[in-house]
Amino acid sequence: MKIKNKLLVGFGFYTLLAVAMGCFMYLELHTIISRLAYVKSADDIVNNALETRRYEKNLLLFNDKGAINELDHYITLLRKNIGVLKKEIVKKIGAQEFAKLSGQIDEYEQSIHAIARNPADKGLIEKVRIIAREIQATIDAVAGGERASIDYLLAHLNRSMILLLFTIAAFIIAGAIINMKLAASISNPIRDLEEATKRVGGGDLSWRSELTGRDEIASLGMSFNRMQERLSAARQSLELAITELHEKQEQLLESEKLASLGRIAAGVAHEINNPLAIVNEKAGLMQDIIGISDEFQNKDKFMSLIQGIVASVDRCRAITHHLLGYARPTESVMETMSLNDVLADVKGFLHKELEDKRIAMETNFPVDLPQIRSDKGQLEQVVLNIVRNAIEAVSEGGHINISSGMKDSKTALISIADDGPGIPQDKVKHLFEPFFTTKGKKGTGLGLFVSYGIVKKLGGMITAESKSGRGTTFTIQIPVDFRQ
Amino acid sequence: MTEVPQERTRVLIVDDEVEFASTLAERLQLRGYDVTAVYCVEDAFNAIRQSPPDVLLLDLIMPGTSGMEALMTVKSAAPEIFVVLLTGHLDIEKELEGMGLENCNFIMKPVDISKLITMIDGATREMPSEKRLEAS
Structure with a gap:
């Protein structure tokens, strides 16, 4: 993989991790906020119900005519707040019970108004109380769990915090590992190449870079190997040429040595040859003269001595003739x-x-x-x-x-x-x-x-x-x- | 072939080595040849002019005029003279062949006398002088 791509992958991983963490945090916060909104609305419903019961008491016990307006106000609020939490309430008690609750609230309102017109109707009053208690009970069942909700929220927040800590730790560890891997994957081949250049620079031409792969450094390594092979081949042929040169030089020296020896030898031979020719003639003449002379003392001895001289001259002649032949x-x-x-x-x-x-x-x-x-x-x-x-x-x-x-x-x-x-x-x-x-x-x-x-x-x-x-x-x- | 003593083969030796030339002359004289020895090319030319020899023994290497030049001069003036070159080298034969000279040979120093006699007698078609030496 190319270095650029490696870096992009590393960066991409970080980005993904950050986005994932952001999404997670967003969802957690959303859950908490929804829950808080529920808790608030539930609290409102409970409060509305309590206020409604207070003004109901004022109306029924003390016949306070002004209470009817307050009751209307709180019943409206109660209705509105129940509407807000309709979904949650339906989930808790079912659509049928919810419709029943709405019906009870309507009935309660009508009954309150009827009592306001006719406060002495004991039967109606009793009916209102019964309905109110039922509504109260349903509301308590539906929205009375703020305490539980707060506990739930706390637990949820705790869990989120722990998850966050884990995520941060994972972020750090994974980041460190990825960074180290990435750094190693970039720097190791460079070190390898550096080692290669050092060795080759130091004269070890047999050393090869062992980089493989497709990134820029591996490609550099392969180029380096090719360069190194050529260098190696060039050095080999150079060494061969030097060896040949040495051999040629030795041959040249040898042949020059022999040539000068030849010249010296031929020069000596030439100088020796003339006196040798004279010795030859003198000895020959002596042989001639003694040969034709009468017998005299030691004639045979002289003849054999001269024969010896002539034989030696013959040997010398062989040498000088060879040498003169060489130089000419x-x-x-x-x-x-x-x-x-x-x-x-x-x-x-x-x-x-x-x-x-x-x-x-x-x-x-x-x-x-x-x-x-x-x-x-x-x-x-x-x-x-x-x-x-x-x-x-x-x-x-x-x-x-x-x-x-x-x-x-x-x-x-x-x-x-x-x-x-x-x-x-x-x-x-x-x-x-x-x-x-x-x-x-x-x-x-x-x-x-x-x-x-x-x-x-x-x-x-x-x-x-x-x-x-x-x-x-x-x-x-x-x-x-x-x-x- | 018959021996004619009064018409002895006349030999002229030209060599700057006096000792060599004179001794060789004496040896040839002992073998019945009419020999003259001179020690430079000029004397040789004079001798040839006065009375041309049958055989000229010519040293190849001499001070002044070289044997080769002398050979050319003699050959152009008197081609009938048989010339024997005295040389230290083996391979003059090829040079002589190359020059296309006739009536000419060479012998190496130190001279093998019997070889020289054979050469001279072969050229002058005379009786081998060795026999005359033995007879005398």
Whole structure:
């Protein structure tokens, strides 16, 4: 119910109560006044009758001629007053007795007049006395109860007063209850809403106003809830955006770190490469010269030492060439290809290695995978690199799973998972850094670093997930159509 | 194919790293090639003008005129010279393909001598010089 209506109902109740009380009081007063009027008229009738008897006595006992006029006067009054109370009298004694009374009064009047003309008529006098006594008796019976009437009035007044007190008390109690209810029905929802605004203001966005109903405050509460839901949704998307931003920032930092590491490494590699080439030539020349010389002391020893130098140079060459390849911005050769074919080719290349270690390679290439446009050779190099790592990681009879798919309409996915020993969590984040290796002396620590560089160059991203004892999964994201 | 000793393959090495160029020259000489080493692009141009070599080993990164520019100059002036670019990078092949140059190849530093010999001999259609080295 609307607040306006609530107030109207409250006010209406009060008004009704006041009107009811007024009506009740009016009726009570009306009853009392009617009763008083009856008592007065009854008293008048009794008085008229008494006066009439007094003048009758004056006429009959003392033969006072003047009394006849007084008698006429009081008989007229008596008649008039009886007329006034006719209804009440009829109610008391019945219409027949009332007619008899009227007849007796008429007869009395005529008899009085007859006596006034002939005072010596004893029979008539006796008749008048008899009639007068009968009239007196009837009047006493009808109107002689003033005393009772006063008692009745007092009782009635008492009852009215008590009723009035009760009504006032009821008025106060009902008023208080209604006021409290009305006040509560208006102020409770406001308090509820206030609580809601405080909580939401304090950051508790899950809090809802529980107001129901159809009044203005409930409607405000519902508007508040809608506002709050929107606020909640906005905050959620904001939090999501911030999380994404953080992730992107971390990726950016990571890729910037790797890029600068790459630049430094390539710079060092370039500087090292030339002296390395000289060492290579000098050692080679020594080999040449000793090779064509005649036998001399320790010739074989020298040859094997030089072999050692050349082998070390070869190792260094592998490193510097990788690093120089990473840093150099090369033109990619873009072509349209099936990613599944690339992956199948890689599987073909590694056939022998897989067989040697009895590794089961599962593939999951959806046939409806769209063609992509990228550098096939470079992509192959990356996948080959990662699968080779997986082959080295898993134990004999292990499993490697290669699958392709789409991340969304613009990005293709390659996933390479193995069930090898995995990489400890704290080391996973260093996987793509140059010279980081889990293979000990066997690896240069450049394979993934170079792969990372290639994927970046192709507009994609490469991530690794691993847990000790649970294998490693590499995920490569490649744009479906990369424009440099 | 027959070996003609008096018509030895003439090789010109151009590299600003003197130690590298001279040592490589010596190694090739041991293998029977007629080798000259120069250490800047200008000297190389002079040498080519005086007597054009069969094979030019050209370092890609040098102070002053770059190896690529030198390559273009040589190729336009004397396309018959087989040029081997010495580079630190893996992927020069694609650039060369892109340029559409013929009679040209590359090898990475540090140089694998047997690979270089195969490349030179393949281009000049001579007997592998390794054999001459063994025979001598």
